[in-house]
Amino acid sequence: MIKMTMMLKRNPKISHEEFVKHHIEKHGPLFKQIPEAKEHVIRYIQTHPIAQTSSVVKVxxxxxxxxxxxxxxxxxxxxxxxxxxxxxxxxDELTFLDHANTLVTLGYQDDIISSIHEN
Incomplete structure (x- = not known):
């Protein structure tokens, strides 16, 4: 299994709110329509930043x-x-992403804690 992690930057022509709406409502469903994804994609999740900040984590x-x-x-x-x-x-990616400033990594996932109920 291979995991692709993308740190996404929005197209500077759109707002962050427009980016999030497009990513969730248009791009995600569009990606799901790829016929080959049904066979080869195991999981796909999107994460968007929260408004709150933390004094212990710099983001x-x-x-x-x-x-x-x-x-x-x-x-x-x-x-x-x-x-x-x-x-x-x-x-579609070209309409809402800034590819030049989006970071992508490929790797293997190692589970360290996989459940909050794990001993």
Whole structure:
């Protein structure tokens, strides 16, 4: 299993609120329509920052994150090179993301604590 984590920056032409609305209401459902995603994507979550701050954690000014778990590196490549992704999803990304300032990592996930009820 491969996890792709994206630290997202919004297109500077839109507000943070517009970014969040688009990410949740348009982009997420559009990504789900990729036929190859049904076979290769195990999980996809979006996170958007809260308004509150913490005195113990310094945070960056990213507009959100996207985390996607794929069955394999080949599965990731199949999804991201599919015609539906290239013709529909990627063009949508250009409307609300700042690709040049979005960070992406690929890796394996190691569970340290997987449940709050774990001993």
């Amino acid at each position: 960056n000014d990213f507009d959100g994150t996207a985390e996607l778990w794929f069955d394999s590196l080949e599965g990731l490549e199949t999804v991201l090179t599919s015609s539906f992704y290239k013709e529909n999803v990627f063009p």
